[in-house]
Amino acid sequence: MPDLAVVVCSLLRREVDALRAAGRLGAQLETLARPCDPSPGERDVIVEALTHRAERAPPAIVLGGGCLRGVEAPTLCEVGESGASGVATHRSLTLIVEPTCFELLAPPTLVQHLIARGAHLVTPGWLAQWQQAMKAWALDRETARQIFAESATRLVLLDTGVDPGAASRLRELGEFLALPYEVLPIGLDYLALRLCGPSGPSCAGEPAGRSRPPEREAKARRLADYGAVLDFTAQVASTVEESEVFARAAELCGALFAPEAVLFVPVVDALARAPRASPEDAQFAPGEREELLALSRRAASSADGRSLLMRIGERETLGFLRVERVAFPKFLEHYVAIGALLAEAIALALLHARKHFDLREAQAALRVERDALDLRVRERTTELERTVEELREASTAIATLHGLLPICCGCKKIRDDTGYWRAIEEYLSKHSDAKFSHGLCPDCLERLYPEPDSEPR
Numbered sequence: 001m002p003d004l005a006v007v008v009c010s011l012l013r014r015e016v017d018a019l020r021a022a023g024r025l026g027a028q029l030e031t032l033a034r035p036c037d038p039s040p041g042e043r044d045v046i047v048e049a050l051t052h053r054a055e056r057a058p059p060a061i062v063l064g065g066g067c068l069r070g071v072e073a074p075t076l077c078e079v080g081e082s083g084a085s086g087v088a089t090h091r092s093l094t095l096i097v098e099p100t101c102f103e104l105l106a107p108p109t110l111v112q113h114l115i116a117r118g119a120h121l122v123t124p125g126w127l128a129q130w131q132q133a134m135k136a137w138a139l140d141r142e143t144a145r146q147i148f149a150e151s152a153t154r155l156v157l158l159d160t161g162v163d164p165g166a167a168s169r170l171r172e173l174g175e176f177l178a179l180p181y182e183v184l185p186i187g188l189d190y191l192a193l194r195l196c197g198p199s200g201p202s203c204a205g206e207p208a209g210r211s212r213p214p215e216r217e218a219k220a221r222r223l224a225d226y227g228a229v230l231d232f233t234a235q236v237a238s239t240v241e242e243s244e245v246f247a248r249a250a251e252l253c254g255a256l257f258a259p260e261a262v263l264f265v266p267v268v269d270a271l272a273r274a275p276r277a278s279p280e281d282a283q284f285a286p287g288e289r290e291e292l293l294a295l296s297r298r299a300a301s302s303a304d305g306r307s308l309l310m311r312i313g314e315r316e317t318l319g320f321l322r323v324e325r326v327a328f329p330k331f332l333e334h335y336v337a338i339g340a341l342l343a344e345a346i347a348l349a350l351l352h353a354r355k356h357f358d359l360r361e362a363q364a365a366l367r368v369e370r371d372a373l374d375l376r377v378r379e380r381t382t383e384l385e386r387t388v389e390e391l392r393e394a395s396t397a398i399a400t401l402h403g404l405l406p407i408c409c410g411c412k413k414i415r416d417d418t419g420y421w422r423a424i425e426e427y428l429s430k431h432s433d434a435k436f437s438h439g440l441c442p443d444c445l446e447r448l449y450p451e452p453d454s455e456p457r
Contacts, residue, residue, distance in 0.1 A: 005060040006195065007032050007053065007093075011125030012063060012101060014162040015191055024192050030060065034067045036101075054093050061094045061195065065101035096194060104194060105158050106186050109233045110341070113348045117314070118153030120179070122170065124163035130173050141176060148177045155181040160188055187337070189226050225256055225338050229345055236349035240356040242266070243276070245349045249321070250278035252342070257308060257335055258327035265292065266319045268354075282324070292320045299339030301332045308335045310343040318350045 004027040006016050019025035032053075034046050046067065053060060062068065098104055102111045102121050114121060126133070134144060155177070157170045167183055174181035232252045239245050250262040261282035266273045272293060277283065284292075291303060295311045302309055308323040321343070326335060405427075406415040413421040425436045440448065 003058050004028075005030050005058050007060050007062040009034050009064070009067065011036075011123060012104070014125060015105070015160050015188060016063075016195075018160075018162045019188055019192055019195070022188075024188075025195060027061070028058070032062070034064075036065070036067055038067055050093060059093070061096060063096050063101075063104055063195075065098050065104065068095060068097045069099070102158060105160060105191055107190060107230050107233060107341070107345075109230075109237065109348060110344050113344065114156055114184075119156040120148060120152035120154070121156050121158055122173070123158055124160055124166040127157065127166050127169040127173065128163065130169065134176075144176065145178050148179060152179060155179050157181070157183045159183050159185045160191070161185065162188075185340075193226055225334075226341065228252060228256060229338060229342050232342070233345040233348070236345070237352070239349055240353055242350060242353045242357065245346065245353050246276050247278070249342070249346050249349075253321075253323050254278075256338060256342075257323050259307070259323045260325040263292075263322045263324060264319055265289065265321075267313075267317050270317075272320075284322075288322065288324075292322045295320060298343045299336045301336055305329055305332065308332065308339050310339045310346075312343050312350060313347045314344075318347055318354075321346065 006025065006027045007030045008016050010031055010033065013029065013031055016025065016029055020027070020029060030053075032046070032049055035042055038046060050062065053062075096104070098108070100111070100121075101123065105123065111121065122130070137144075139147065155170060155174050157166060159166060170181050170183065229252070232248065236245055236248055239248070246264050249264070253259060253262045262278045263282060263284060264276045266276070275284070275289075288302075288307075292309055295309050297311065299308065299310045301307070302322075306325045306329050308326060310321040310323070311317060312319040312321060323335075323339070326332065407413070407424070408415075408421065412424050414424055414427040415421050416427060422430075428434050429436060
């Protein structure tokens with residue numbers, strides 16, 4: 001009997017069984033029925049089942065997503081006697097729990113990237129019973145289309161390769177939901193990496209110290225390469241400079257593929273820009289750039305069978321990467337599989353770096369606009385202050401009388417606001433800037449100072 005068991009739900013059973021059949025997992029397989037999103041009562045049933053499982057051998061690894069969120073692994077330790085020495089036997093469960101089951105099959109960064117871009121992810125196991133799921137959710141065609149359209153722009157099958165009919169079921173689901181769909185081949189390497197680690201001897205049931213056959217070594221090497229890509233993804237997750245993303249990608253390509261050169265053609269606004277190269281003096285040979293820009297798949301080998309080509313970006317092409325003349329062309333098929341995953345990781349890093357660049361450019365433009373606006377405001381404020389001062393000076397220089405003035409029809413005095421009658425000169429002098437000088441008009445002059453008759457009487 002194997003000294004380890006792997007406990008999964010029915011939706012992941014085929015994947016684990018395929019690892020066992022391929023000799024990549026030396027453990028017995030057990031299935032624990034559980035819903036993807038259990039209620040509190042159903043979660044108690046899961047905990048009880050795990051507790052009973054912990055009480056028997058062999059120890060088990062339990063895989064789960066949302067169905068196991070918040071569930072702790074029960075542990076039972078029994079100590080027995082064997083002669084004069086004590087023998088401790090630990091029977092326990094190891095839980096590998098992710099936010100969803102997708103992170104058990106593919107790197108979390110890839111899963112998050114796909115979901116952030118509107119993908120609704122499905123697995124072969126779920127697709128096998130999608131019609132039952134719709135009935136359980138009480139969703140008819142129209143209602144399902146409305147609900148899925150609110151959160152998804154397309155369906156993406158994380159194809160582990162265990163179900164030949166998964167693609168046709170994806171098409172049926174896409175037609176049912178009126179959503180576009182695509183198949184993303186991911187294989188079983190990442191799941192094997194989660195269960196066994198980069199080399200996998202503990203799960204493959206190999207005795208310590210025994211050399212592994214070549215095919216097992218090849219599998220271990222593939223898992224180690226996938227692990228290197230995952231490390232790269234974590235390293236560039238916070239990178240904000242596109243040049244640094246390329247430098248790290250070129251460094252990883254050097255470690256994985258041992259090429260003569262790595263050349264990258266950035267694509268911005270659907271236009272290919274000046275290439276970057278490592279080493280810096282590397283250049284495209286005639287026809288190589290054209291071959292690279294014509295690539296439609298995520299990764300492929302070159303026509304001469306010596307180089308690895310990658311298209312960076314899914315819906316929007318962000319660039320093209322050419323890993324020139326790898327040291328071991330016989331591994332190109334494996335390199336293409338690694339390149340497809342690496343292209344996704346580079347795309348995620350490039351998107352992050354370019355968004356930061358756009359943000360910095362926008363902030364710089366806003367600063368320039370703000371400074372120009374501040375200058376215009378200061379100039380306008382100075383102009384307004386000057387105009388106000390001119391108006392203030394004009395208003396102090398001009399005093400205007402308004403309204404109806406009560407004036408005596410006899411002496412011509414004017415009554416002021418206090419009721420006092422003032423001479424017209426006094427009143428106008430007080431309420432305006434007018435100054436008075438006294439003289440006589442011709443009529444008054446003749447009346448007051450008549451000239452004597454020229455002829456005596």
